[in-house]
Amino acid sequence: MISNDKVTEIFFDIDEFCKVFEPAFTQKLLEDGKKHRKRAFKMSMSEILTITVIFQLSGHRTFKHFYLFYIQKHMKSEFPDTVSYNRFTELMQANMVPLVLFMKTRCLGKSTGxxxxxxxxxxxxxxxxxxxxxxxxxxxxxxxxxxxxxxxxxxxxxxxxxxxxxxxxxxxxxxxxxxxxxxxxxxxxxxxxxxxxxxxxxxxxxxxxxxxxxxxxxxxxxxxxxxxxxxxxxxxxxxxxxxxxxxxxxxxxxxxxxxxxxxxGNFITNLVASLIAYSFQEKKPAIKFEEDIKSKGQLALFC
Missing domain, CATH: 3.30.420 (Nucleotidyltransferase; domain 5)
Incomplete structure (x- = not known):
């Protein structure tokens, strides 16, 4: 099961991203000349994205069981204003764009050669x-x-x-x-x-x-x-x-x-969330390679 410290870490990074993304995204929205009701969502974008990501690290096999029996029962203090399960699945797909942008801008590593x-x-x-x-x-x-x-x-x-x-x-x-x-x-x-x-x-x-x-x-x-x-x-x-x-x-x-x-849409959301979840793993598979090996610069026959 994912620890509270890890949940806090993921939420903090996502919330910092949303503070920049939401104003810029709202400003770029096209207007059709009509007045629309600007209804405030019960859950913030940061909370929605965080729950989407931590599911991938929770060990649960189905998101419905995870949301109903873990988030709404055991994480009330972290997420006090949760919506119904059906509504949350709609919000997950509605927030696919910021999820992808967060992955592309905050979770990718740098080339080492x-x-x-x-x-x-x-x-x-x-x-x-x-x-x-x-x-x-x-x-x-x-x-x-x-x-x-x-x-x-x-x-x-x-x-x-x-x-x-x-x-x-x-x-x-x-x-x-x-x-x-x-x-x-x-x-x-x-x-x-x-x-x-x-x-x-x-x-x-x-x-x-x-x-x-x-x-x-x-x-x-x-x-x-x-x-x-x-x-x-x-x-x-x-x-x-x-x-x-x-x-x-x-x-x-x-x-x-x-x-x-x-x-x-559910497939893409799940895939991107899994890539984000992997980026938050403390220990990633890596290789240990010494640059100054004795055979450096020598040729080998590959067969």
């Missing part, structure tokens, strides 16, 4: 129910990963050696892993070397990224010729499992993946 990229499937239903799934009809697609076929989306992540998320993008399940890199938006402010698995092998992609100052390093397939690389790169390529650990924590600790969504 050592980055890892990988994609992970986000299943929206079991395979036997693909044909009868109505919630994501026309949105989710069927794709294939190393674990087999799935129906849903792909989450593409870039992380640094400290385990911090640098950027992310969501695509349909049948999108090639290399496509987000070709578009380039996910690589903003990323520099140095980018380590990836064999699914990112592409001579044209590597050349394009190299021209932009980013060195893409991948493994090789069985039918490819051996290549030379520095021992440093070979060691770091083996450390690529750090991003797989992060993907596992996002799914099993922060609940980024489940099959109980009732709308696409």
């Amino acid at each position: 050592i980055s890892f990229i990988d994609s992970t499937p986000l299943r929206v239903c079991k395979n036997k129910r693909i044909k009868v799934n109505k919630v994501f009809e026309g949105i989710a697609t069927t794709g294939r990963s190393t674990m087999g076929w799935f129906h849903g989306f792909k989450l593409h992540l870039i992380v640094n050696d400290k385990g911090e998320i640098l950027n992310f993008v969501l695509t349909q399940g049948n999108v090639d892993d290399r496509d987000p890199l070709k578009e380039g938006n996910i690589l903003n402010e990323i520099f140095g070397k980018l380590y990836a698995d064999k699914g990112y092998i592409s001579k044209n992609l590597a050349s394009m990224l190299f021209e932009d100052g980013l060195h893409l390093i991948t493994g090789i397939r069985n039918n490819m010729k051996n290549v030379l690389m520095t021992m440093r790169d070979k060691i770091l390529l083996r450390k690529r499992s750090v991003i797989e650990t992060i993907n596992d924590q996002l799914k099993n600790i922060c609940h980024a993946e489940h099959s109980r969504h009732r709308s696409f």
Whole structure:
């Protein structure tokens, strides 16, 4: 169960963001020339976003049980003016924009020159129910990963050696892993070397990224010729499992993946909240790499 100190920490960061966001957002709203009633909400934006995020770290599997039996019963002092469950689910989706902006502006790490990229499937239903799934009809697609076929989306992540998320993008399940890199938006402010698995092998992609100052390093397939690389790169390529650990924590600790969504908006809210929740973890998967290794600068045969 999440501690009160952690709840306070998350609320403080979100509240500081909302103090800047709310006035700026209200000022930018378009007016239609009609008078509208400006009704004050019972719960503040900070409270709504905080509850949305701490659910991902609470250990509860369903948000309804978490809200009704934990927030409203055991956290009355922290959230005294809660609304009904149905109303809160409406407020969650209504506050999707500030949730995404908070993730993008306050929760992303900085590039250190050592980055890892990988994609992970986000299943929206079991395979036997693909044909009868109505919630994501026309949105989710069927794709294939190393674990087999799935129906849903792909989450593409870039992380640094400290385990911090640098950027992310969501695509349909049948999108090639290399496509987000070709578009380039996910690589903003990323520099140095980018380590990836064999699914990112592409001579044209590597050349394009190299021209932009980013060195893409991948493994090789069985039918490819051996290549030379520095021992440093070979060691770091083996450390690529750090991003797989992060993907596992996002799914099993922060609940980024489940099959109980009732709308696409609910899916996006849950995903972004899980990424924010991960950023508040005290201990993140990281790698320990000594710069002054004895073999630094030497070449190794990669096979």
